[in-house]
Amino acid sequence: xxxxxxxxxxxLPDGRVGVDIGVQDGRIVAVxxxxxAEAGQEIDAxxxxxxxxxxxxxxxxxxxxxxxxxxxxxxxxxxxxxxxxIYLWDExxxxxxxxxxxxxxxxxxxxxxxxxIQAIRSHVDVCDERLTGVEALLEVKRRVxxxxxxxxxxxxxxxxxxxxxxxxxxxxxxxxxxxxxGGIPHFERSMAEGTESVTELMExxxxxxxxxxxxxxxxxxxxxxxxxxxxxxxxxxxxQGRVTASHLASMHVMDNYYVSKLIPLIAESEIGVTPNPLxxxxxxxxxxxxxxxWRGMTRVPELREAGITLAFGQDCVMDPWYVYGCADMLEVAxxxxxxxxxxxxxxxxxxxxxxxxxxxxxxxxxxxxxxxxCHADMVVLQAADPLEAIRLRATRLAVIRRGEVVARTPAxxxxxxxxxxxxxxxxxxxxxD
Ligand code: FE2
Numbered sequence: 001x002x003x004x005x006x007x008x009x010x011x012l013p014d015g016r017v018g019v020d021i022g023v024q025d026g027r028i029v030a031v032x033x034x035x036x037a038e039a040g041q042e043i044d045a046x047x048x049x050x051x052x053x054x055x056x057x058x059x060x061x062x063x064x065x066x067x068x069x070x071x072x073x074x075x076x077x078x079x080x081x082x083x084x085x086i087y088l089w090d091e092x093x094x095x096x097x098x099x100x101x102x103x104x105x106x107x108x109x110x111x112x113x114x115x116x117i118q119a120i121r122s123h124v125d126v127c128d129e130r131l132t133g134v135e136a137l138l139e140v141k142r143r144v145x146x147x148x149x150x151x152x153x154x155x156x157x158x159x160x161x162x163x164x165x166x167x168x169x170x171x172x173x174x175x176x177x178x179x180x181x182g183g184i185p186h187f188e189r190s191m192a193e194g195t196e197s198v199t200e201l202m203e204x205x206x207x208x209x210x211x212x213x214x215x216x217x218x219x220x221x222x223x224x225x226x227x228x229x230x231x232x233x234x235x236x237x238x239x240q241g242r243v244t245a246s247h248l249a250s251m252h253v254m255d256n257y258y259v260s261k262l263i264p265l266i267a268e269s270e271i272g273v274t275p276n277p278l279x280x281x282x283x284x285x286x287x288x289x290x291x292x293x294w295r296g297m298t299r300v301p302e303l304r305e306a307g308i309t310l311a312f313g314q315d316c317v318m319d320p321w322y323v324y325g326c327a328d329m330l331e332v333a334x335x336x337x338x339x340x341x342x343x344x345x346x347x348x349x350x351x352x353x354x355x356x357x358x359x360x361x362x363x364x365x366x367x368x369x370x371x372x373x374c375h376a377d378m379v380v381l382q383a384a385d386p387l388e389a390i391r392l393r394a395t396r397l398a399v400i401r402r403g404e405v406v407a408r409t410p411a412x413x414x415x416x417x418x419x420x421x422x423x424x425x426x427x428x429x430x431x432x433d
Contacts, residue, residue: 003029005376005403006039009046012370013352013386021050023376026402031372043398043405049381049389051352052370053118053399054329057359058213058246058274058313060321061122061140061150062096062133063089065104067318077320082218082283085321086187090158092320093128101136108317109144111327114407116379116396118148121213121313121363123155123182126173127163134173147401151363153213155182160197162188167200174208181205183214185226186250195229202233202243211242211364213274218247220284220296222254227271228262234269244272244362246313248298249284259299267306272362275300276315277336279322300340304350311359312336312351329355330393337390345387352386376403382411383428392427 005023012019012031022030022037030037067073074091077084112120124133134154141150154173156166160183174181183201185194198214205212212234217224227245234243245266251259266273275298284296304310312332317325325331333351337343342351360368367375383394399407416425 001037003037003039005041005043005400006035006037007043007045007050007378007380007400009044010048010050010380011045011384013049013051013349013356015385018046021370021378023403026376027367028370028372028374028376031370043380045380047384048397049383049385049394050370051116051379051381051386051389052356052360052368052374053377053379053401054116054355055119055311055359055363055365056112056117056314056329056332056355057121057244057311057362058276058315059120059122060316060319061105061108061120061137062101062124063319063321064108064317066092066320067323073320082321085319086157088320089125090127093125093132096132098132098136098139101133102140105137105140106143108327109140109148113147113399113401114396114409115327115329116399116407117327117329118377118399118401119151119360119363119365119368120148121151121153121180121359123153123157123213123215124173124178125157126154126169127156127158127166129165129169131169131173131176134176134178138177147406149363149365151180152178153180153182154178155215156184159184159187159189160201161193171204174204174210180211180213182212183216184218185214185229186217186219186221186224194226198226198229199233202230202237202239205242206237206239211244212239213244213246215247216245217250218284219250220253220286220288220294221250224250225254225258225262227251227266231262231265231269231271234271240270243269244274246274247276247280248273249280249296251298252285252294252296259302263299263302263306263308266303267308272309272311272358273298273303274311274313274359274362275336276313277332277339278325279315281335281339282322295339297336297339300336301342301347309358309361310350310354311362312354313359328393330390333390334393348387348390351390377401388428
């Protein structure tokens with residue numbers, strides 16, 4: 001039997017080793033040891049982890065790289081403060097053109113595919129009567145479709161009620177083709193308006209048959225409890241399995257008894273949760289300038305124990321909120337593992353799942369995975385297993401999309417100039433070497 005491509009000798013994230021992956025017409029057709037077939041192209045992945053592509057379930061593509069352009073930010077800032085970032089973005093937004101937004105987004109997508117990301121769920125700010133970001137990112141979605149699945153969320157950054165016209169702009173964005181409903185209840189003027197916004201936005205999603213992904217309780221205020229309303233509305237409207245709560249930072253400092261009641265409600269409603277380890281640890285947990293400092297991330301191990309689908313998102317790359325980032329989901333998982341203190345074998349694997357299979361489920365991606373019948377989308381890593389991949393933020397040796405290699409990076413090996421030692425060193429290490 002002749003195939004288009006065979007990836008030989010791969011280690012898979014589930015622990016199988018030395019497996020061959022056969023590809024035909026853009027789909028995986030065989031996953032087995034010593035596959036007896038020939039192919040137009042073969043890739044030797046012996047001792048390498050081959051993973052399904054990385055997925056970023058929480059990103060802001062309309063703002064990305066704004067900090068990378070020296071003239072893009074309207075004024076100097078302290079960087080890393082959420083509310084300062086929101087106001088800075090609001091100033092910047094007035095100067096944007098669809099062309100400039102699309103150019104930054106396309107540059108970011110090039111970085112993303114090089115790093116093995118093949119699906120991104122991005123918020124797009126609809127608090128703008130021109131809907132500049134919506135226009136730009138719908139065009140980008142079309143242009144990157146051959147190599148990235150871009151799912152867009154209509155996000156009222158300045159408040160669904162608080163920003164004049166946002167209710168109308170959000171509906172217009174959905175009419176234009178944005179496919180997920182967003183919200184920001186903790187940024188409305190009052191707790192009551194936050195609650196009302198969740199109800200109204202969930203009803204829009206139910207009426208239109210859309211998914212929901214809300215920024216929820218992204219604050220250090222332990223009384224910010226909009227997740228409770230989100231769970232109730234999910235249950236009331238029958239949207240189980242279609243709703244994501246992003247951030248949930250306030251849960252870190254909530255009353256423990258209340259959380260013991262809340263987590264089962266989230267599980268019952270089948271709400272997925274997306275913490276964003278890099279930006280959460282940067283923006284939250286400062287304890288109002290006092291000590292000891294909290295961690296600014298939600299209660300990941302406890303949510304996981306309750307069987308809740310967890311994805312780690314990147315949130316920001318060089319934008320008004322965050323100065324770092326490089327489209328590296330392994331860096332995101334590395335930080336997530338640290339902030340959640342998840343270092344056991346199962347827990348590290350869960351961190352890897354949080355940047356691969358879990359966000360795929362959340363985004364309802366078709367044909368994701370490494371089983372026969374799935375799209376032939378995968379990443380060959382310079383690492384033997386998920387732990388080593390996260391530890392090294394491993395080099396993406398080959399990124400494959402629909403059976404075609406779309407990015408290659410040479411293996412990282414350092415020339416060692418220490419007398420009496422070998423002349424090169426790789427950071428991969430196996431005791432048997
Ligand atoms: Fe966000």
